[in-house]
Structure formats: structure tokens, C-alpha cells
Amino acid sequence: MKTLDIRARMFLAAMLPLALISTLLASWALFARYDDVQSAYEQRNRLVSRQIAMASEYGLFAGNRTQLQGLAASALHEADVRWVGIIDRQGLVLASAGNPLDAPALTASLLAAQGHMPRRRLDWVSQPVLASDIALDDLFDGAAEPTVRANRQLGQVVVAFSRQTVDDQKLNLALGGAVIGGLSLLFGMMLALVLSRGVLLPIARISSLVHQIGQADFQQVHAQRAQISPTDPLHDLQVSIHAMSDQIWATRDELQAQVALATQELRDKKEEAEKANLAKSRFLAAASHDLRQPTHALGLFVSRLAQLEHSAQTHALIGNVQASVQALQNLLDGLLDVSRLEAGAVQVNKRPFALAALFDQLAQDLSDAARDKGLALRIRPTGAWVLSDATLVYRILLNLVNNAIRYTEHGGVLVAVRQQRALGLLQIQVWDTGVGIAPEHLLVVFNEFFQVANAARDRTKGLGLGLSIVRRTADLLGHPVTLTSRLGAGTRVSLTLPVIDQPSASEVVFGGEENTLADLQGVRALVVEDDALALAALQSVLQGWGMQVVGVNGTLAALQQVAQGVRPDVIVSDYRLPGDANGIDTIRQLRSALNADVPACLMSGDTDTTLIGQAQAAKLSLLHKPVRPAKLRSLLRRLLVE
């Protein structure tokens, strides 16, 4: 059922009793009037017929038809009289007047009778005509009286009356009643409307008031306070609602002030923390940059030193120095990776690639390290293709296998693939037979700087950044990493990636270049480096690879060399150069001066993320200092082939 709104309810509540009473009153009055009209009509009918009966007494006694006919005819002049019949006591109609069709069926009767002819809308009244009874108070006939009584009836008068007039009167009454009833209802409706408005308007005001409170429009609510009329039927309620509204307003303002205060404090603390973090980052960046230059040079020098002829003892010493430099460079790389990941500077570039190439690279990079520890590094070949960022996946695997080698003393390390075709996934699993991880450490090994069984923080064991980098990188790629381990029995780390079918040859990205590496012998290189020590080290390493090197300390010098006719096959430039110059601009100027798209690469000690973006935009390979000679060499080879 449709719910009546308050207006309709109010209207009904006011209207219904009124309508009921007015209808009842009108009906009562109407019926009373009907009765009056009807009884007056019947009374008049009886009166008329009685009068005719009285007048026809002597005519009936004398059997005077002429007189009776005259009587009947004159009776017809009475209003509503349609037929008059005067009947003697034998039932013979002595006189009649009017339409014979209106004559009722007659029965001689001593009693007055009346009836109705609905079809002709007539009422008839039968009135016996009795001889007038005169009390004689006579001593003569006292005894004989009862025998005579029965024969008092002389005849009967029957009169038919039309109901037309009375029906018309009733109709008029009904119409009048209906009009009066309708008018009173109309009046009642207006009254009900006025009355219900009197209640509804305050309710509507309160409703809008509450709505405004609901909308927290306290200003508006407060403005209406002055408008409350003391004569308003809901005055007290409105006053209370206003009081409530003010209370809520005050409380809200107070709360808002408190929240604002708390927010401000939080914001301050956040800014403080951000400042501290920025300071830390700056410190790390600066420190790592400053550390890189000498480490870079040191690496290159040691590399160059190792190329020379030495005694076995010296060679062993150089090997130790090289290992130490390697460790130092690894530490710096780890720090660099973490800072880059943390800065969100690593761009994910997902493309299909074959795991086989990645595994070959892994074997090439880490076989020596494993062999050095006396471990068997087995990488199970696979033909699977995955959709991911090859560089980042490689970095994950490099860290995982490095870790495995680091924490394994006996046995070996296994890298294998387990396919989950049904799920469209593939797991790269790295097994080791190392020290394992205690269950209580399983949750924290992915944290930065956490190292199992390295409470003394032996830095030859790394900084403890490997798993942290793995986790961050995997999160970035959206590849789950799971770790299962038993203390003393070994560890298995699984990386899950989406597997795909082998695409067409054109999409192949990674791998295979080892076969097409160019020979560096006799290649002309132009090296731009402002740090004299680093320049000397780099020059000596490149020359050790059989390259012809021209080293300059800035852009101008490099351009002068070009102007003097130097035509390099490859350009290697430091990013940060004296003055406002940088490696990217220098390379661009040199290329334009040379009028050729000479292969070039950048080197930098900065971990600044914008630099990586700029290098990518300029399509230049960026090497972070300290640059490993092997890496530089493979890059140069690749650049020269391209």
C-alpha cells in the first residue's frame, strides 16, 4: 500500500470526522424530511378520502348516483387525486371519476385500507363509508342495539393518488440535501486544509531545519532562530532543535579545530621525517659518489696491474687485492640498487624473453665464483619463455645465486625451472645446500642489512642487501617470491612468473650477443674524464685491451681533439664534467662535430635518478662507478657491434 504522506494524513484526520458528521446530519435531516413529506402526503390522502367518504354517506344511503358522481368528479380536482370510486356495500361501483387505468383492484372492506401500485406510481386509499352514529340515549332501543351495529357500513370510497408530487418533493429534498452536504463538505475541506496547514507548516519548517542540520548548514539554522514565532504550535520543539543544533555546531567546530591541530602536528612530523630521509639519501648519494671515484680508479688500476707480468707471489697478492676491490664494488652496487629501488627510479619494461639466454649469462657470470668456493653450480637448461623485464629478473637471479653461493660451504647450487602450465605460471627455483635459515628468521631475511649468522657483520659477506633487493624488485614486477629453508640443510627460493609461448624471432631481446662481440684491438677511444686519477686508470685499462685511447679532462678539450683530427670509434664520458658541462651534452657536441653517430657510453658516480632518465632519453648506456673492467669491456664490445 502506498504510504500516505503527513499532509494527506492530516487532511484525512481533519476531514473524515467532518465528512462523517455532515453526511450523517444531512442523511438524518433528509430522512426526517422524507418522513415528514411522506406522512403529510399519506395524512392528506387519508383526509381527502375520509372527507369523500363522509360526503358520500347520504348518497350511498340514498343510492344517489348523480350526487355521488358529482362528488367523485369534484374530488378529482384535489391535488394528486387520479381516480375516485364510490362503491356500495355490494361492491357495485356507483360512481367513479378519473382514468380507469388508475383504478386499483378493489375488495370490499370494513376497515380502512391502503395500497401501492408501483407500476403506475400510484397509492390508493380505501375508506369505508359508515352511517353516522348518533347516540340516542334512548330507553327504546337499548336492547336491540347490538344486532344493528354490524350493518353500519354503507359502502366504500377508493381514491388513487399520484406519487408524482411527493416524489418530486423528495427529489428536490435530495438535491437540496446533496447541495447543502456538498457545500458543507467543501467548507470542511477548506477548513481542514487551513487547519492542516497550521500544523504542517511548522512541521515543514522543522523538517527543513533538521535537513539543514543533517547538511551541517549550521549558519543557516542559526539565522532562522530569530524567525520562530511564539505563537507557533511547535515553538518549544523548534527552540529545542535550535539549541541542539547550536550544541552540535559548537562541538563540530571544536572537533575540527582539534583535528586541524593534530593534522598540523602530523604534517610537521611527516615533513620532519621526509627532511631526515632526504638528508639521509643525500648523504648516501654523496658518500657513495665520493666513494665511487677512488674505488672506480682502484678497480681499473688493479685490473690493469693484473694484466702485467708478475711473479707468482705478486700475482697472488694482486688476486687478493682484486677480490677485495670486487667485494668493495659489490657493496657499492648493492647500495646503489637499493637506493634506486627506493626512489622508484627503476622502470619496468616487460617483454617476452627466453630464460635460456638469461641462464647462460648467469652461468658465465657466477661459475667462477662457485668454482672458487668449490661448489657445483648447476643450471638446468630450459626452453621456456616468460613475460617480464629481463634485466630486472636477471638482477633477482644474480642476487639469489650470489646469496646461495655465499651461504653454501659444501655441495652445490641448483637453478631449475618448474612449469605450472595450467596456471600459466613458471617457477624459477634456486636451491642450495647451505646453512639454511631458522624459522624465526624467515620473515625478516628480506629486510635490509639482515644477515643470517653474521652478527659480527663481516663485510666480506656483503651488506645483507641481496634479499632486500630481490624482494623490492619482485614486488615491482609483481612476481611472488617464496622462501623455504631448513636450518643446516639448505634453502630454496622460488620466483614465480607468467609463462608464455615462444614468440616470433623479431621479438627476441636478450641474449646471443656474446657470439657477435667485436674485438677491441686497435679501436680508437675518446675518454672524457675530469678526475685525473680515474682518467689515468681508465686509459691504462683500455690500452691494456689493445685500444688506442685519447684522454681529455673536459668538453672543450675533447672538441679540440676532434678539431685536431681525432676520429674516435667510441666515446666514453664521465657524466659530471667541469663547469656546467655534462657527459650527455659533450657526447652530443662531439657527435655533431664528428658528423657521425659515434657509439658512446656514460659513466657516473651519481645515483641521481634523473640522470638515469636523461641517459635513457639520450639512448646512452650508463655505467655506474665503480665500473668493473669486465662490464665495461663487454659494453664496449656490444656498442661497437651495434
Place this chain on the structure above:
Amino acid sequence: MRRLLRHLILCCLLGMALAASAQPLSAQVVLVSSESAPAYAETTRSLLDALQRSGLSAGAVDVLSPDELTRRADAGRLGPARIFVGLGVRATQSLLAVDVNAPVLSTLIPRRSFEQLLRASGRKASDQLSAIYLDQSLRRQIALVRLALPQAQQIGVLLGPDSVAKLPELRTQAQGAALLVRPAEVVSDQALFPALREVLDGSDVFLALADPVVFNSTSIQNILLSSFRARVPMMAFSTAYVRAGASLALYSSPTQVGKQAGLVVMAALRSGHLPEQPIEPDDFLVDVNPNVTRALGLTLDGVELRQALRRLERLP
């Protein structure tokens, strides 16, 4: 006022009678009245007056109702009354039903009713059982017609079962007065109007003779109307008819009847017997309806007519 007084007196009388009835009946005269209607009370009073005036003490008369009479007779307490007087039909009837062992005089009774009662009881009128009739003699009535309407030639009468027997005497009396009788017999009330028209057609006067089939409270109105319309004056036998519209009436008043009865009772007390044959009233009144007579173009005076009639009958 007068009426009230009459009632008061009647109540006193009844009270006395009741007081007396408590004792064994020792009165000389026992009066049995049919009812307490004014006519009977008036007759009773008149009778008692007459008795007292004749020297009979009030204690010598007992007034009873018919029922009381029957009760006392059943109880054997009727006592040594010397004469019983019955007023009206009922009283006479109850007296006839009781063995009173004394003369019984019936009064205030129409001839017809007395004769019927005699027939019913199997008795005959004698000096122990007599009556004073209410009916006026036909001779007196014809004489009055002659006096009142000297020009009348034909006299119309409606005869019912009771009155038809009077026709021969009526003819005789009328003949003596040089009047022709136009009679018509009414067998039932349905034939009333044709008979009436026959009678009135050509009559100079319409003489009403008591007969309940013809003249009763229901028919009288139309009879009077018919006679009035026919412009035939009607002479009736009771003052009630005059009130209802008859031109004149010849009748005896209750006072007159009571007075006459008192004289008869005194005579009986003295002689020990009653007149052997029932007697007719010796005094009478003539009532005239002045409106009707005036409308009919007549000038009549009741008092004068009574006196003239009395003179004619050589009465004082």
C-alpha cells in the same frame, strides 16, 4: 351543577341502599334499577319522591341493582317486601327470574320488550305482574299530529318486524282523524331507503314508531336527512330524536314515569294488587326542534301542544 347534584343524590341513595342491603330485607318496597344512567336515576328519584309524598318513610324503600337482587334471592334474604318495582328491561328480567312472592311492577320499559320478557318467562300480565309502558298510545300520537299539522292528509310510517302489528290500530286511529296511512315495511336495513322514499313520497308527516330494525342510532341520521330533504316533518317518540333533527317528539319523561309509578305502587300497597293490564303513561311532553320546524316553514310550540293535547285528553 345540576347534574353534579343529581349524581350526589344518587350516590346517597345508593349508599343508603347498600347500608340497608347489609341487613335482611325489611323494606316494604324494593326498587330494582337496570342501570345508573341519568334516566333511571331520575325515575328512581321521582318515584321515591312520590312515595314519600304519599307518606311512605324513606326506610321503607330499598334500591337494588339486578345483580344484588339475584344475590339476595340466592341467599334467601329477600325478606318480606310487599312490592317489587323494576326499572328498565334488565331489572324486570331479573325480577321475573326470581320468585319474589309479591307484586312486580315493571316500568320504564317499551311495550315490545315487556311482551318479549313475558313470552320468555312463560308468564302473563296480571294484578301481580304489571307494567307502565314507555310507549305513547297511537291515539295520542295521531291526536298530536292533528294538533300540530292540521293540514296533513297522509301520514307515513315505516314498519319493522316489531311495529308491523300496530298497523291495523294505526289505520283505525288515523281514519278517525281523517288521515291516510302510507305504510312501508322494512325487512332489512338494506331496503330502508326505498321504503323510506316510498313512505315520504306524498306524505305530509312522517310518524316514527319504535322498532330497532328501522330506527336505531345508525339509521336515524339518514332517515332524518331523507325526511328533511323530502320536506316531510318527522314526529318521533323520544326527545333524542328531536335533538338529532326530528321536528317534534311525543314522550314521557323519567320524572313523569317515576311519579306515575309511585302512585301505582301506593295504590298497590293499599289494595295489594296491581292493574291487571299494563298501562300507558298518563303524562307526557312534546319537544320541538325549532330550527328544523322553521326550515320546514312550521311554527310549533311544544308546551302549547302538550297543553292542547292534555286538554283534548281531559287531563288536569
